[in-house]
Amino acid sequence: MSGDFSSLRSDIPQLTREVHGRRLVYLDSAATSLTPRSVIEAMDQYYERHHSNVHRAVYLTAEEATAAFEGARADIASFISAPGGAEEVVFTHGTTESFNLIAHGWGARHLGPDSAIVLTEMEHHANLVPWFQLRERLGFEIRFLTVTDDFRLDLSNLDELLHGASLISFTGISNVLGTVNPVAEIAKRAHAVGVRVVVDGAQLVAHHPVDVEALGIDAICFGAHKMMGPTGIGAVWAKRDMWAEMDPFMGGGAMIADVSLDGYVPAPDNRRFEAGTPPIAEAVGFAAAIRYLRGWDMAALQAHEDTLTAEALRRLADVAPGRLRIIGPPTLDQRAGVISLDLDGVHPHDIAQVLDQHGVCVRPGHHCAKPLMKRFGLSATVRVSFGPYNTSSDIDVLIDALTAADAMFR
Amino acid sequence: MDGLDDLYKDIILDHYRSPRNRGELPVPPAMSAEGFNPLCGDQVTVYVTLDGDTISDIKITGTGCSISQASSSLMSAAVKGKTTSFAYDRLAVFKRLMTIDDTPGEPVNVRELGEMAALQGVVQFPARIKCAILAWNTLDQVLSTHASPQ
Structure with a gap:
């Protein structure tokens, strides 16, 4: 552990506010992260001084x-050590659109009745539903890696599932x-048997250093708002040769080389994946967030x-012993700062409601991963998740609030 | 924490911990319907036995938060032994209490709601209104199926 992170808190304006007369204790960074002042100022500066549409114009702004x-x-x-540089990065409106781009851009060209892909039981709906939608059209097979009782991907049949598949898409965290x-x-x-590898980086890129070349993957999807940037923008990184295998998923302005009444010719470079005016201020904010994290x-x-x-x-083990799971x-072995809780006899929504009154922001629900919930026989959990601005005193408040919630409903 | 005390009144916690009319009824002769809150996973099944126009028996099973489960229990106690038109009337009043029906009219007479009035505090927590109304909508479903047999 290095560094003193207490001064980081003063960079986050939202942390100065109170809720229900209490200090805001933000423990929902897996849903979205709080925004540093530098990110807000970068976007303000853009709108106050530089706002114009990008590309093709000749004036200064x-x-x-x-x-x-x-x-x-x-x-x-x-930031992710893309070997091919900026040309390998395509902007989207977020991780969800990133998966839709890969599913429809790559999948539509490569998948059909005789093909298969591999997903996992622990995926977010963003890495399930676009593939289900495509399967309705193309009729390919989807195979699933399952999750073990100790919450790991079961890799014992991975080679079997990969056999004859053309792509695997799974979450990093x-x-x-x-x-x-x-x-x-x-x-x-996967690469040993010629299977393309796509990673859901929504949590991974936000919380761990990522080097896509070292990971040896073909593509990764992520969004700015989970990494201290603004909502409304995300990205796909893919290797140059994978982009070459993809077709544009959305049509419109900016993505073309030529249009006539007979049809269109897509742009030769990756601009063909970015139809319409992009989220420019958000891109500026995204870059500011990356500077901040770096x-x-x-x-x-x-x-x-x-x-x-x-x-x-460690401390949660002392709350409602035998009933808080x-x-x-x-x-900490191969795990990150996303902690799902199940308190026997108390519904997650009730816990979250009591925690809110203590100023604690957590998320109750299925977290857009219903198949995973079903795997563990749950309809919902309370999820606590950390960001760089959290401190040990946030855990103090959490423990007190959980204890109060338990006492109320037990 | 005034707001929280308004939401989790003793009556609600009592009905949550000791739900009334919990269980199933054989279908048929009873009728049943299942209600879901897809966003939070709450689920209730309402079983009703009608004797003419009277709800002679009602049982409820389900899982969910204290508000959805207590509301189910309070509802069952409020309509058991009453006529279907009484139940519809209570449903209408409850929807107005939850501000789901905000058409102008007489203000809700909280007194006539009896213990159900304990759920009044829910309106301060808009995300929880759907929890409180789930059982009522499911009862509505049971009764309307009966009213228009296939």
């Missing part, structure tokens, strides 16, 4: 806007269990969140 927008793309590429999946190992075994150093931020996670896991790995 449009050139500035274009430079900022394309600069953001380069910053994202560098479970948004429910906190499980950190062995991305590099799965990628290696300023603190991703490895140091991960170490800080790991320390908090270990402390929380952690739905996820019990120790």
Whole structure:
């Protein structure tokens, strides 16, 4: 563990507000992260000085806007060590659209009645539903890696599932269990049999240093708002040769080389995947978020969140002993700061309601992972998740509030 | 924590911990319907036996938060032994209490709701209104199926 992160809190304006007369204790970063002042100011600055549509214009502010927008793309590429640089990064409106782009852009060309893909039982609906929609049209097979009783992907039949499949898509970090999946190992075994590898990086890119080349993957989907950036923008990184296998998923302005009344010719480069005016201010904010995270150093931020996670896991064991169950790995071994809880006899919505009155923001529900909930016989959990701005005193408040909730309903 | 005390009144916690009319009835002769809150996973099944126009028996099973389960229990106690038109009247009043029906009219007479009035505090927590109304909508479903046999 390195560094003193207490000064980081003063960078987050929202942390100065009170809710229900209490200090705001934000423990919902897996849903969305709080925004540093520098990100807000970067977007304000864009709208106050540089706002113009990007590309094709010849006046100064449009050139500035274009430079900022394309600069953001380069910053994202560098943040995940994209070997091919900015050209391998395509903007989307978020992780969900990123998966839709891959499913429809790549899947529609490569999948059919005789093909198969591999997903897992622990996926977010964003990495399930687009494939289900495509399957309705194309009739390919979807195979699933299951989850073991100790909350890990069961890789015992991975080679069998990969056999004859053309793509595997799975999450780097479970948004429910906190499980950190062995991305590099799965990628290696998939590539050994010629299977494309797509990773849900929504949590992974936000909380761990990511080097896509070292992971050996073909594509990764992520969104800015889970990594201290704004809502409304995300990205897909894919290897150059994977982009070459993809068709545009949305049509419109900006994505074309030529249009006549006979038809259109898509742009030769990755602009063909970005139809319409992009979220420019959000791209500027995305880049500011990356600068912010880099300023603190991703490895140091991960170490800080790991320390908090270990402390929380340790202290939660003393709350309602025998009745509070952690739905996820019990120790820091291959796990991140997303902690799902099940308190026997008390519904997650009631717990979250009581926690709210203590100023504690957590999320009750299925976390857009209903098949995973079903796997563990649950309809909902209470999810606590950490960001760089959390501290040990946030855990104090959480423990007190959980104890109060338990006393109220027991 | 005034707001929280308004939401989780003793009557509600009592009905949550010791739900009334819990269980199933054989279908037929009883009728049943199942209600879901897809967003939070709450589920109730309402069983009703009618004797003419009277709800001679009602049983409820389900899982969910204290509000949805207590509301089910309170509802069952409120309509058991009463006529279907009484139940519809209570449903209408309850919807107005929950501000789901905000057409102008007489203000809700909270007194006539009896223990059900304990759910009044729910309106301060808009996310929970759907929890409180689930059992009532499911009862509505049971009764309307009966009213228009297939």
